[in-house]
Amino acid sequence: xxxxxxxxxxxxxxxxxxxxxxxxxxxxxxxxxxxxxxxxxxxxxxxxxxxxxxxxxxxxxxxxxxxxxxxxxxxxxxxxxxxxxxxxxxxxxxxxxxxxxxxxxxxxxxxxxxxxxxxxxxxxxxxxxxxxxxxxxxxxxxxxxxxxxxxxxxxxxxxxxxxxxxxxxxxxxxxxxxxxxxxxxxxxxxxxxxxxxxx
Amino acid sequence: xxxxxxxxxxxxxxxxxxxxxxxxxxxxxxxxxxxxxxxxxxxxxxxxxxxxxxxxxxxxxxxxxxxxxxxxxxxxxxxxxxxxxxxxxxxxxxxxxxxxxxxxxxxxxxxxxxxxxxxxxxxxxxxxxxxxxxxxxxxxxxxxxxxxxxxxxxxxxxxxxxxxxxxxxxxxxxxxxxxxxxxxxxxxxxxxxxxxxxxxxxxxxxxxxxxxxxxxxxxxxxxxxxxxxxxxxxxxxxxxxxxxxxxxxxxxxxxxxxxxxxxxxxxxxxxxxxxxxxxxxxxxxxxxxxxxxxxxxxxxxxxxxxxxxxxxxxxxxxxxxxxxxxxxxxxxxxxxxxxxxxxxxxxxxxxxxxxxxxxxxxxxxxxxxxxxxxxxxxxxxxxxxxxxxxxxxxxxxxxxxxxxxxxxxxxxxxxxxxxxxxxxxxxxxxxxxxxxxxxxxxxxxxxxxxxxxxxxxxxxxxxxxxxxxxxxxxxxxxxxxxxxxxxxxxxxxxxxxxxxxxxxxxxxxxxxxxxxxxxxxxxxxxxxxxxxxxxxxxxxxxxxxxxxxxxxxxxxxxxxxxxxxxxxxxxxxxxxxxxxxxxxxxxxxxxxxxxxxxxxxxxxxxxxxxxxxxxxxxxxxxxxxxxxxxxxxxxx
Numbered sequence: 001x002x003x004x005x006x007x008x009x010x011x012x013x014x015x016x017x018x019x020x021x022x023x024x025x026x027x028x029x030x031x032x033x034x035x036x037x038x039x040x041x042x043x044x045x046x047x048x049x050x051x052x053x054x055x056x057x058x059x060x061x062x063x064x065x066x067x068x069x070x071x072x073x074x075x076x077x078x079x080x081x082x083x084x085x086x087x088x089x090x091x092x093x094x095x096x097x098x099x100x101x102x103x104x105x106x107x108x109x110x111x112x113x114x115x116x117x118x119x120x121x122x123x124x125x126x127x128x129x130x131x132x133x134x135x136x137x138x139x140x141x142x143x144x145x146x147x148x149x150x151x152x153x154x155x156x157x158x159x160x161x162x163x164x165x166x167x168x169x170x171x172x173x174x175x176x177x178x179x180x181x182x183x184x185x186x187x188x189x190x191x192x193x194x195x196x197x198x199x
Numbered sequence: 200x201x202x203x204x205x206x207x208x209x210x211x212x213x214x215x216x217x218x219x220x221x222x223x224x225x226x227x228x229x230x231x232x233x234x235x236x237x238x239x240x241x242x243x244x245x246x247x248x249x250x251x252x253x254x255x256x257x258x259x260x261x262x263x264x265x266x267x268x269x270x271x272x273x274x275x276x277x278x279x280x281x282x283x284x285x286x287x288x289x290x291x292x293x294x295x296x297x298x299x300x301x302x303x304x305x306x307x308x309x310x311x312x313x314x315x316x317x318x319x320x321x322x323x324x325x326x327x328x329x330x331x332x333x334x335x336x337x338x339x340x341x342x343x344x345x346x347x348x349x350x351x352x353x354x355x356x357x358x359x360x361x362x363x364x365x366x367x368x369x370x371x372x373x374x375x376x377x378x379x380x381x382x383x384x385x386x387x388x389x390x391x392x393x394x395x396x397x398x399x400x401x402x403x404x405x406x407x408x409x410x411x412x413x414x415x416x417x418x419x420x421x422x423x424x425x426x427x428x429x430x431x432x433x434x435x436x437x438x439x440x441x442x443x444x445x446x447x448x449x450x451x452x453x454x455x456x457x458x459x460x461x462x463x464x465x466x467x468x469x470x471x472x473x474x475x476x477x478x479x480x481x482x483x484x485x486x487x488x489x490x491x492x493x494x495x496x497x498x499x500x501x502x503x504x505x506x507x508x509x510x511x512x513x514x515x516x517x518x519x520x521x522x523x524x525x526x527x528x529x530x531x532x533x534x535x536x537x538x539x540x541x542x543x544x545x546x547x548x549x550x551x552x553x554x555x556x557x558x559x560x561x562x563x564x565x566x567x568x569x570x571x572x573x574x575x576x577x578x579x580x581x582x583x584x585x586x587x588x589x590x591x592x593x594x595x596x597x598x599x600x601x602x603x604x605x606x607x608x609x610x611x612x613x614x615x616x617x618x619x620x621x622x623x624x625x626x627x628x629x630x631x632x633x634x635x636x637x638x639x640x641x642x643x644x645x646x647x648x649x650x651x652x653x654x655x656x657x658x659x660x661x662x663x664x665x666x667x668x669x670x671x672x673x674x675x676x677x678x679x680x681x682x683x684x685x686x687x688x689x690x691x692x693x694x695x696x697x698x699x700x701x702x703x704x705x706x707x708x709x710x711x712x713x714x715x716x717x718x719x720x721x722x723x724x725x726x727x728x729x730x731x732x733x734x735x736x737x738x739x740x741x742x743x744x745x746x747x748x749x750x751x752x753x754x755x756x757x758x759x760x761x762x763x764x765x766x767x768x769x770x771x772x773x774x775x776x777x778x779x780x781x782x783x784x785x786x787x788x789x790x791x792x793x794x795x796x797x798x799x800x801x802x803x804x805x806x807x808x809x810x811x812x813x814x815x816x817x818x819x820x821x822x823x824x825x826x827x828x829x830x831x832x833x834x835x
Contacts, residue, residue: 083794085787113797115790115823119831127831129787133823134797134805174791182804183795 041067043095043157045166047194051147052076055189057084057173059166060147067157067198068098071166073128073150075106078173080141082183083107083115083131084150086171086191092123094164095196098154100128106148107132112139116151126153131174140178157198167193222257224249228264246270246279246295253277261315263292269301272310274329279304281314290316290337290375297321302351303341306331308367317341323351323389324379332370341379346429347389348379348412354391357398357438367394368401377410384422384468385429386452387412392431394438394475402442404428409449409466416456424499425468426454426489432512434475441478442469448485455492463534464499465489465524471512472503482517486532489524494570495534496524496560503538504548511547518554524561529612530570531560531602539590539621540576551593554765560602565645566612567602567635569594573614575621575658588621595628598732598765602635607680608645609635609672615648617658617687625660626692629744630667631732631765642674642701646710648688663692666744668734668764670726671700678707690714695745696721697763720745726764733766736776737834740764755813756825776834777825779809785829793823 045061052058055077062070071088075081102108102116113133120126130151132139142148173186225242226249227235233244243249247268249259258278263285272279281293294316297303303320304312308329316337317324324341325333327350338349356367376387387409392400409427416423427449432440449466456462466489471477479500486497498521502514514537521532537550557568577588599610606612610632617623632643648660669676676698679688690713698705698721705723706716727738734740744750744761753761753772761768779789796807801816808814812822 083791085791087786115794115827117787117790117827117830121784121786121831121833127784127786129790129830131787131791131794133794134799136798170786170788172788172791174795176795 041157041160042199043067043069043155044197044199045069045071045194046197048192052190052192055186056192057086057150057168057171057189058147058192059194061194062152068154069157069196070152070154071194072152073130074147075144075150075173076147078144078175078186078189080175080177081107081144082139082141082174082176083129084171084173085129085131087169088126088128088153089167089169090124090126090155090196091161091164094159094161094198095155095157097126098156100154101152102130103152104149105130105151106142106144107150118153128153132176134176134183138178138181139176141174141176157196160198162197164196164198165193166196222254224253224257224259225262226259226266227262228266229262250275250277261293263288265294265296267296267298269297269303269305270295271305272307274307276307276309278311279313279315280311283314290314290335294318297324297341302326306333312336323347324349326351327369328353328355330367330369333374334370334372336374338374338376339378343381343383346381346383347385348381348387348414349376350385350388350390352388352390352402353393354400354402354440356392356394356400356440357396357435366399369403371402371404371407373406375408375410376412377408378412380413380415382415382417382423384414384431385425386414386454387427388429389425390428390430390442390444391433392440392442392477393433393473394440395435396438398438400434400438400440402430404430404442404444405446407447409447410451412452414454414462416454416460416462418456418458418460423456423460424454424463424470426464426491427452427466428468429464430467430469430479432471432477432479433473434477436474438473438475439477440473440475442480444469444479444481444484446483449489450486451488453490461493461528462491463494463501465491465496465526467498467500468495469499469514470501470503471514472501474510476511478513478515480515480517481519482515483519485520487521487523490526492527494526494528495530496526496562497521497532497557499530499534499536500550500552501536501538502548502550503536504540513547513549514551516552516555520556521560522556522558526560526562528564529562530566531562531568531604532557532599533569534566535569535571535592536574537572537590537592538574539588539623548590551595552597553593553595555597557597557599558601562604563606565604565606565608567604567609567637568599568611568632569597570608570612570614571625572616573623573625573660574616574618575623576618577621589623591624591626593626594630595626596765596767596769597630599630599632600634600732603637605638607637607640607674607678609637609642609674610669611644613644613646613662615646615660617648617660621658623660624663626663627667628663628665629761629763629765629767631728633668633670633672633726633728633732636673638674640674640680641676641678641707642672643669643676643698645678645680646688647680659687659689661689661692664696665692665694666748666761666763666767667696668726668728668740669696669698669705670728674701675703675707676701676705677710679709688713694720695743695763697724697726697740697743699723699725732764733771734762734764734773736773736829736832738773740767741773741775744768755815774825776832777812777822777829779807779812779826783835784833785826785831789826790823790830793818793826797823
């Protein structure tokens with residue numbers, strides 16, 4: 001644009017319009033392309049307990065950001081824990097499964113082989129495994145004297161809810177005793193889930 | 200070197216003496232007008248001059264250039280080779296150009312041709328009669344007023360037809376045979392295995408590309424088959440002939456007899472019709488986009504035994520991929536024909552077609568994928584079982600999908616005829632016939648049979664269709680093409696199949712009656728086929744085969760029973776769900792069982808047989824991998 005062909009007033013008006021557009025996009029405001037505001041979801045996971053007294057596998061709240069939240073599956077007060085298997089049951093109309101992480105799991109370390117597997121078999125049912133893998137010489141379990149993470153699961157809320165439950169099913173804890181070099185399913189510990197609130 | 204070794208060395212030198220005497224004669228078109236001496240520094244100007252000067256067993260080494268001549272090695276047994284000094288050059292730099300009327304290269308016995316472009320032959324590009332080797336050539340743009348536009352190959356064993364070459368072996372390998380034409384058999388190549396006495400003739404036609412050749416028939420010739428390749432064996436009593444056609448790419452060839460006559464084999468035509476022992480094997484070829492005005496858009500294979508001498512004729516059509524071919528009459532992909540007349544003790548005619556993939560072919564009249572015709576004729580009218588002619592056709596582990604016809608038999612059309620007291624059996628095991636379309640009758644398998652009206656003769660046709668998946672074809676799954684078939688057909692061999700998803704019915708009324716389908720072992724259920732037309736791990740086709748059948752080739756875990764369909768009973772069969780605890784789901788409990796038993800072997804305390812998925816006695820990574828691959832799978 002040649003300023004000598006368009007007057008100063010025209011240029012100032014154009015600059016004001018551009019500034020207004022830039023300001024609007026930078027400040028967000030939940031405006032969609034169609035101009036209809038998109039609701040911003042805020043998800044909060046509340047565990048049934050985060051400090052169980054006895055042997056337990058439980059869900060604890062991890063990081064969250066808007067609609068995305070993480071559930072830390074932890075164990076507490078279990079000796080020689082070698083691995084866990086369970087299914088997480090949730091409402092697929094409220095949340096969708098995103099990913100898993102084993103980065104902080106106490107089952108890793110010591111150079112042992114591990115397996116962390118997740119698969120959404122059907123909507124609302126997530127199959128999960130977090131376990132060490134046996135070898136020769138014998139691989140012992142891990143003592144969870146205080147709550148420690150087994151695996152983290154990240155979900156994303158898709159609509160608001162006042163309270164949607166997360167629970168375990170088809171669960172098992174495997175104990176491998178270093179002295180006897182044997183493994184066996186644990187007597188049932190407490191399995192504790194939680195509730196999701198999405199605003 | 201000790202004395203004994205010295206003696207062996209001396210003997211070897213003496214034995215190798217004649218080899219050392221062979222020499223190389225050089226040819227270079229760049230040395231024209233020559234004439235040259237044939238030495239490396241003064242090569243001949245023409246290949247013909249080199250052949251004239253060469254002695255039996257010599258090599259004629261040809262430098263790059265275009266040689267406009269008609270070459271004939273006569274019976275000297277020469278190796279005609281393109282100079283390979285410059286590895287950047289290929290056959291396109293070494294051109295032998297006929298004059299449009301002669302045979303560009305005539306190869307006599309014990310000769311070879313390696314690395315040339317052979318073109319512009321007016322009486323075939325290459326003709327060969329004795330033991331020859333034809334490798335790495337481009338054979339293009341030749342024609343023949345009769346047989347074999349590109350190649351005319353006669354494996355002439357024994358005395359008689361042309362010369363006495365003794366036992367003969369011909370190798371045709373790694374050639375490109377394209378754009379040739381003929382007016383009789385073999386637009387691209389004509390292969391003829393003959394022999395007399397106790398001779399043996401072999402033709403190996405392997406790893407060639409056969410593309411865009413055409414047979415435009417002249418009704419003046421009685422035989423005009425095979426747009427790409429035409430292969431015959433025709434031996435005398437006591438002689439043996441074999442033709443092996445394997446691992447070739449055969450595409451966009453055409454065959455048309457003309458004047459409304461039927462032609463056979465757009466891609467390949469094969470026929471055994473002599474008096475001795477004959478075998479034609481067509482295996483592991485890829486045929487696509489070929490067409491025929493007649494039968495067998497991809498392959499037409501005929502096993503014929505019709506004399507009272509001690510014949511043994513076998514045609515094998517195995518492991519070919521046949522897609523997108525068309526026939527104006529029957530058999531869009533394959534036309535299989537077996538004819539047995541008066542097959543008494545000591546005579547044998549066999550036809551088998553196993554492991555083929557036949558997809559997206561089209562036929563106008565019948566058999567979009569495959570048409571199989573059997574004709575048995577006892578020719579004696581004695582109604583004597585001792586002289587009964589008996590033949591069996593085997594068709595196993597074929598995948599036949601997405602073929603179509605404007606007539607009947609979208610996947611397969613079986614046309615079975617018996618005359619007098621003969622017996623023919625069609626044994627079809629472990630096939631998958633799915634997604635085919637027919638305008639009439641059966642979209643899956645159509646059966647037609649016929650016999651002569653003489654009530655004193657008792658010809659029968661037995662159909663065994665077992666362990667197969669016949670699903671989602673347009674039309675019936677299995678149907679008789681007419682009620683005339685009743686009375687001579689034995690359909691009790693329709694067992695352990697999964698037949699599903701057809702409209703109006705999976706079986707037409709006649710089949711249901713003759714085969715007693717209602718009380719049989721056949722099932723009707725969604726086969727849950729995957730992208731390769733194999734059954735999903737949860738499919739009812741898993742472990743659905745006849746319990747008496749061998750399952751040992753299926754990988755573990757195989758459930759100790761073979762699967763249905765074209766992969767059933769093979770090493771490629773779908774494994775059963777690696778479910779250690781048998782709860783129908785592959786979840787963490789299965790992983791835990793493996794994890795705790797890992798790295799243990801049978802006999803150890805930690806070993807778990809249910810965690811040893813492949814049952815090899817050790818719980819190891821391969822077991823874990825199988826479970827991990829299915830993790831999250833739930834079979835209802």
